[in-house]
Amino acid sequence: MNSVSPVPRTARAYPNIALIKYWGKRDELLHLPTTSSLSMTLDIFPTTTTVTVCDREFDEVILGDEPAPTDFAGKVSRFLDLVRDRAHDTRHAYVHTCNTVPLGAGLASSAAGFAALTVAATAAYGLDLKEPALTRLARRGSGSASRSICGGFAQWHRGEGDGTAGDESSFAETLDATRLNVALVVAVVSAREKPISSRAAMRRTMETSPFYLPWVKSSAEDLYRMRKAIYAGDLPVVGEVAERNALGMHATMLGARPAVRYFAPGSMQVLDRVLGLRDEGVPAYATMDAGPNVKVLCDRSDSSRVAADLAEIVGTEQVLVAHPGPAATLETA
Numbered sequence: 001m002n003s004v005s006p007v008p009r010t011a012r013a014y015p016n017i018a019l020i021k022y023w024g025k026r027d028e029l030l031h032l033p034t035t036s037s038l039s040m041t042l043d044i045f046p047t048t049t050t051v052t053v054c055d056r057e058f059d060e061v062i063l064g065d066e067p068a069p070t071d072f073a074g075k076v077s078r079f080l081d082l083v084r085d086r087a088h089d090t091r092h093a094y095v096h097t098c099n100t101v102p103l104g105a106g107l108a109s110s111a112a113g114f115a116a117l118t119v120a121a122t123a124a125y126g127l128d129l130k131e132p133a134l135t136r137l138a139r140r141g142s143g144s145a146s147r148s149i150c151g152g153f154a155q156w157h158r159g160e161g162d163g164t165a166g167d168e169s170s171f172a173e174t175l176d177a178t179r180l181n182v183a184l185v186v187a188v189v190s191a192r193e194k195p196i197s198s199r200a201a202m203r204r205t206m207e208t209s210p211f212y213l214p215w216v217k218s219s220a221e222d223l224y225r226m227r228k229a230i231y232a233g234d235l236p237v238v239g240e241v242a243e244r245n246a247l248g249m250h251a252t253m254l255g256a257r258p259a260v261r262y263f264a265p266g267s268m269q270v271l272d273r274v275l276g277l278r279d280e281g282v283p284a285y286a287t288m289d290a291g292p293n294v295k296v297l298c299d300r301s302d303s304s305r306v307a308a309d310l311a312e313i314v315g316t317e318q319v320l321v322a323h324p325g326p327a328a329t330l331e332t333a
C-alpha cells in the first residue's frame with residue numbers, strides 16, 4: 001500500500017461523436033477495436049467526477065444525488081480495480097459523479113463518464129500518467145472514452161496485435177483540425193431506451209453480418225481520406241466520408257441475424273432534410289450512433305440555419321448545437 005493522502009481529486013470530461021465509427025472489438029476484455037476511429041469531442045454536457053481514496057471496505061459510488069444503480073457502481077468499481085492494480089494500492093474509494101447530459105438527449109454519457117473517472121481516479125491514487133496512457137486506460141472503461149480524454153478531433157488507433165502489444169498500441173491522440181470551423185447539430189428524434197446495447201449489437205454484427213468485413217476494409221480507406229480532409233479544412237470531404245462511414249456501419253447492423261435496427265421514422269426525416277439542405281447549397285452531413293438520433297456536421301456559420309430547419313421536422317423532439325470541446329481536465333487540488 002502506498003501513502004497517498006486522501007485528497008479528493010476532481011476531473012471534467014465531455015462526450016464525443018465519432019465521424020469514423022468504432023464498431024466491433026477484436027478483444028472484449030482489453031477493449032481492442034477492429035478498426036481505428038476518429039471523433040469530435042463536444043463543448044456541451046460535461047461529466048464531473050470526484051474520487052477520494054479512503055479506508056473503507058468497499059467503493060461507494062454516488063450518481064448525482066443518489067447512490068448509483070448496482071450495475072453502474074459495479075462498472076466503476078471494476079474500473080477502479082485497474083487503477084488500484086497499477087498504483088499497488090488496495091484501498092477503496094468514494095466516487096461522486098455528476099452527469100449533465102439531459103435524459104434521452106441521445107448523447108452517450110459513458111465516454112465522458114469514463115474519461116472523467118480515468119483522470120480523477122489516477123490522480124487520486126497518485127499515478128502520474130501522460131495523455132496516451134490515460135487514453136489507453138479510459139479505453140478499458142468504454143472504448144469511446146479513450147477519445148474523450150483528447151480535446152477537439154481525436155483518432156483512436158486500433159493498435160496491432162493482441163494482449164500486451166495490442167493494449168500498448170491502442171491509444172487515442174489529438175489531431176490538428178485548426179483549418180476546420182464546424183458545429184455539430186444534434187437532432188433528438190426519440191428519447192426511448194435503445195432496443196439493444198451497443199456492446200451486444202457489436203458482437204452480433206461481427207458474428208453474423210456478411211457486410212461486416214467489407215465495412216471494416218472500407219473504414220480504413222475512410223479514415224485515410226478523413227485525416228487528410230481534416231488537416232486541409234475540407235468540410236465537404238470530412239462530411240461525405242463521415243456520412244458514408246456511419247450509414248455503412250448501420251448497413252452492417254441491418255445485415256446481422258437477426259437485424260439490429262436503430263433507425264426510427266424521425267431519423268429518416270432528418271436524413272431527408274440533410275439531403276435537402278445540401279440541395280439548397282448548405283454543406284451539412286449526417287452521422288448516427290447506436291440509437292435513432294441524428295447528428296449533423298456543418299460549418300459553424302450555418303449552424304443556426306441547420307438547427308432551425310431540423311427543429312421544424314415533426315419527428316424532432318429537441319435540437320442541440322455543439323462545437324469542438326476541451327480535453328478531459330483535472331481541477332487543481
Ligand code: PMV
Nearest residue numbers: 018021022142143144289290
Ligand atoms: O464505447 P461504446 O461501447 O459506447 O461504443 C460506441 C459505439 C458508437 O457510438 C456507435 C460508435 C463510436 O465510435 O462512438
